[in-house]
Amino acid sequence: MIIIGIETSCDDTSIAIIKNGKVLANVTSSSTKVHEQYGGIVPELAARKHCTNIDKVFQHAIKIAKIKPNDIDYVAYTSEPGLIGSLHVGKVFAKQLAALLGVKIIQVNHLLAHIFSYFLDHDIKDLKFPFLSVVVSGGHTFIAINYSVNKYRILNSSIDDACGETLDKIGRLLKLPYPGGISIDKIYNSKKVFDLIKHSIADKEFSFSGLKTAVSNLINNLRQKKKKIDTVGIASSSLKWIIDDLEIKIKYYLNKYPKTKMILFGGGVSANSLLRKTFTKWRNTKFLFPTIQYTNDNAAMVALWAFLLLKYRGKEC
Ligand code: KG4
Ligand code: ZN
Secondary structure, three states, rough: OOEEEEEEOOOEEEEEEOOOOOEEEEEEEEEEEHHHHHOOOOHHHHHHHHHHHHHHHHHHHHHHHOOOOOOOOEEEEEEEOOOHHHHHHHHHOOOHHHHHOOOOOOOOOOHHHHHHHHHHHHHHHHOOOOOOEEEEEEOOOEEEEEEEOOOEEEEEOOOOOOHHHHHHHHHHHHOOOOOOOHHHHOHHHHOOOOOOOOOOOOOOOOOOOOHHHHHHHHHHHHOOOOOOOHHHHHHHHHHHHHHHHHHHHHHHHOOOOOOOOEEEEEEEHHHHHHHHHHHHHHOOOOOOOOHHOOOOOHHHHHHHHHHHHHHOOOHHH
């Protein structure tokens, strides 16, 4: 079974082709450079970039996968959530392709696709329900319990900024290269960590705006007093705060749902070195992280989710 995945929810135009769950091609054209100068994604520019890139990315993917368009059995595309203009480009492309080929179309939730991305290059036999998922991306932060490929319940979700967005904003305040999440990962130093603000209690929703405000106030105070800004210290303390917060909440939900078989991480921030180091240390809990190339937005995860949906249809717990 050959599935083409189309991902255009944010700034990356990505098209992948998978055969029986195995990746044949995963081509991504990133528009990060365009947004860099603005310190964040400009939706209109992202949508325009998708328009100019999508056909080239499609041709490239077909070539790498060594298939003909007629070999495709299903077209899967990201239908939500995301930037409306960006999503629309992917939707129109997917619908036209499916109509031309006379094949079925599968709408994919981008966040569910992130959850299962570990299985892009690991054995699907290890997929055991129910499990807890932790999505930490630029736009979302949540913990969910998953009962099947498309049956899940969100247990805790950020009420304000997502953790990736917070790191990007703190990076900008510290004048670090965009995106801040990656820059902060690179300069993290455990010896430079100091206390910023208190953590909320375990069963309260994620909230990262307090951290961002604390960092902003600290930097403004230091600037006013003409004091030196400890970039590495502030960046490291912010990252440590976010990871500690994730740890507090994950511990709480693991206790609440003892039947959970494993914890699957997904989303851009799951590439973070401190995050991986912290959770790998936990004994008795199986934490699974996607391979780094699949932590960020990619179409392979979109196609894989469609494949899993077809494979596990009707199998729930
Ligand atoms: O999942 P993703 O590619 O896009 C969304 O769906 O939002 O995540 C992008 C986010 C950005 O905020 C970026 O700064 C963050 O992931 N990120 C990282 C790392 N790599 C990407 N944050 C911390 N450490 C990293 N190594
Ligand atoms: Zn994403």
